[in-house]
Amino acid sequence: MGGIEQPELTWWNVGEASTAVLIAAIVSLCLGTKLELSLIISGIRCVVQLSLMGFILDDVLKTQHMSVVMAMSVVFVLLGSYETVFNRTKKTFKGMFPVMFGILLISNLFITYIGTAFVLKADPFWDPPTFVPVIGMLLGNSMSSVAMATERCLDQFSTHAPMLETRLSFGASRYEASLPLAVEAIRLALLPVITQLSVMGMINIPGMMTGQIMAGTPMMEAVIYQQCIMFMIAASSAFGVVMSVAVSIMSVGGFVLLQTKNTPLGLYEYTHRQGSKYETR
16 A cells, blocks of 8 residues: 655745644734733744754664663653643642652653553564654653643642541541542543543544554554554553542642742641541641
8 A cells, every 4th residue: 555645845834834823823812812922932832842853853763772762751751741840730739840750751651661562562662663652642641631630639639628627637548538539630630531532533533543544554554553552542641640649649638838830829737647646737
């Protein structure tokens, strides 16, 4: 099966496509949504970041050294952690950046290893053309779910602080007191992933499958690859969401300042049980 012959695109074509973003920014300005600057900045970031990635990955995908592939993966996770903590969550807790880095690193590296080694049969498992794109796709999806879960969790903890204190004062453990809020945060964060799985192929034709078809990959092979990738995305997102909610419970269960970018929201004291004695921290 031959690939569909594509015309060669230039930066001029990118400029033409960017007019759609400019139109959206103008509409935003007219409606007073105050999103026009964010749209323009995000568009510029998209062009710059993809261009840099193209130059860097061109060499990385040709390497024969596992250390280079792992280093690139860690850089991806570092950037994803920064985006999650500083741009996607309004509330934070002390030490949130290293925590998010650890969560995203563990969940994505583990699922990527399982997927490339045993599902996609890459040999070796860190084969750059397979490992790097896969961890990039997993990270891009899981960081959104982790950010949503963490944001919802912290928001619920601050909003329902009196209720949590009451439950703790009646003898509930930290996890028993916060379990209903944690379950709600997990459900909310995983809903987009579940929705994405349910509409895949019927309403939505995913980008990876489209690219493979245009490159000449047999249809059913592209379908099978996409199914494997989607299940890996769901697994890494679920893994990361559960870990982020668990860490949020541990962090906010003590004496934590929840804050927006620069403005404190409040300092909440939670009671906890030590033996038969209750203390307020």
